[in-house]
Amino acid sequence: MAATFEQIVSRVKQQLLGYTRDQASISYLTSPMTATDTQFMVDPETVTNISKGLIEIGDELLLVKKYDRSTGTVTVMAGTNGRGAEGTTPAAHSVNDIVTDDPMYPTTRVKEAINDTILGTFPDLWVFGDYEFTKIAARYEYPVPVEVEDVYKVTVNTIGPSAVWFPLSSWRFNPDASTTAGQVKPTPTPTGKSIQIMRDFIVPGRAIRVEYIKKPNTMTNDSDDFATTTGYPDRYIDLITYGACWRLLPAYESARLQQQAIEATERAPLVPTGAGANASKYYMALYQQRLAEERTRLQRLFDSYQTFNG
Numbered sequence: 001m002a003a004t005f006e007q008i009v010s011r012v013k014q015q016l017l018g019y020t021r022d023q024a025s026i027s028y029l030t031s032p033m034t035a036t037d038t039q040f041m042v043d044p045e046t047v048t049n050i051s052k053g054l055i056e057i058g059d060e061l062l063l064v065k066k067y068d069r070s071t072g073t074v075t076v077m078a079g080t081n082g083r084g085a086e087g088t089t090p091a092a093h094s095v096n097d098i099v100t101d102d103p104m105y106p107t108t109r110v111k112e113a114i115n116d117t118i119l120g121t122f123p124d125l126w127v128f129g130d131y132e133f134t135k136i137a138a139r140y141e142y143p144v145p146v147e148v149e150d151v152y153k154v155t156v157n158t159i160g161p162s163a164v165w166f167p168l169s170s171w172r173f174n175p176d177a178s179t180t181a182g183q184v185k186p187t188p189t190p191t192g193k194s195i196q197i198m199r200d201f202i203v204p205g206r207a208i209r210v211e212y213i214k215k216p217n218t219m220t221n222d223s224d225d226f227a228t229t230t231g232y233p234d235r236y237i238d239l240i241t242y243g244a245c246w247r248l249l250p251a252y253e254s255a256r257l258q259q260q261a262i263e264a265t266e267r268a269p270l271v272p273t274g275a276g277a278n279a280s281k282y283y284m285a286l287y288q289q290r291l292a293e294e295r296t297r298l299q300r301l302f303d304s305y306q307t308f309n310g
Contacts, residue, residue: 005111008241009222015245024101051101054103065077109248121216125291126213127230130210135156135203144193149212177194179192
C-alpha cells in the first residue's frame with residue numbers, strides 16, 4: 001500500500017504510543033502565525049495544560065514562557081530564541097494547526113529516525129539504476145553517474161536484427177577515477193567514477209548499458225510518496241517503521257531517570273526498568289528479520305552477471 005512521509009510518521013507513532021494514543025494535551029491555533037511571531041493564539045476551550053516548556057506545532061518545537069487562559073494567548077520564551085527549539089526550524093503555521101503540549105515523540109525526531117533507517121538499509125538493500133553510453137574506438141574508460149555505488153552487470157547491444165544485449169564479463173568499476181586531465185590521463189571523468197571495459201571486441205558505435213546500485217533517497221516533505229522518493233518498493237514500509245521504532249524507544253528509557261513528577265513516580269513500579277530497552281530490542285529483531293527477508297528476495301529476483309550468463 002502506497003504511503004506518504006506523513007502517513008509513515010503516523011504509523012511509527014501508533015506503534016510507539018498504541019492505537020488509542022497517549023492522551024497528550026492538544027489544542028489548535030485560532031489565528032495564523034509567521035516564523036518570527038513570539039505570541040500566538042490557541043483555543044481556550046481545548047487547552048488543559050500549556051505551561052512553561054516545549055510545545056509542538058507541525059514540525060516545529062517552541063519554548064513557552066506563559067499562557068493567558070482568559071484570551072488563549074501563548075508567549076514564547078526569550079523572543080525568537082524560543083522558536084525552532086531543539087534544532088527544529090521556525091516556520092509559519094495556519095489556523096487550525098494542532099498544538100501539542102510536551103510531545104512524547106516530536107514529529108521532527110520521528111522523521112529523523114525514519115530517514116536514518118532508510119539510509120541504514122544500504123548496502124543490505126539498494127536501488128537499481130541504469131546508464132547507457134556509446135562505445136568509442138580505442139577508449140577503455142567511461143564516466144558513470146556520481147550516484148553509482150557499485151556496478152551490478154554490464155551488457156552491450158549486438159549488431160543485427162536480434163537486438164540482444166550481450167552480457168560482458170570483463171569490466172571493472174573504478175570508484176576513484178581522476179576528475180582532471182593530464183599527460184597520463186588526457187580524458188577526465190568529471191563524476192570521479194568510471195567503468196573500464198577491458199576487452200575490445202565491441203564494435204564502435206554500439207550501446208553499452210551499465211546496471212548499477214545506488215543508495216535510497218530520504219524523504220523531506222509530508223506529501224513525499226515513499227516509493228517514488230526513496231526508490232524502494234512499498235513493501236519496505238513496515239521494515240522502515242520497525243527500524244524507526246527501534247531507534248526511538250531508547251529515549252523512553254532515558255526519560256525514566258527523571259521521575260520528578262508524582263505521576264512518573266507512581267507509574268514506575270508498573271513499568272519496570274528496562275521496559276523501553278526491551279521494547280527497542282523487540283523492534284530491532286523485527287527489523288532485522290524483515291531486512292534479511294528483503295535482502296534474500298532482492299538477490300533472488302535480480303540476476304547478477306553470473307546467474308544471467310549461466
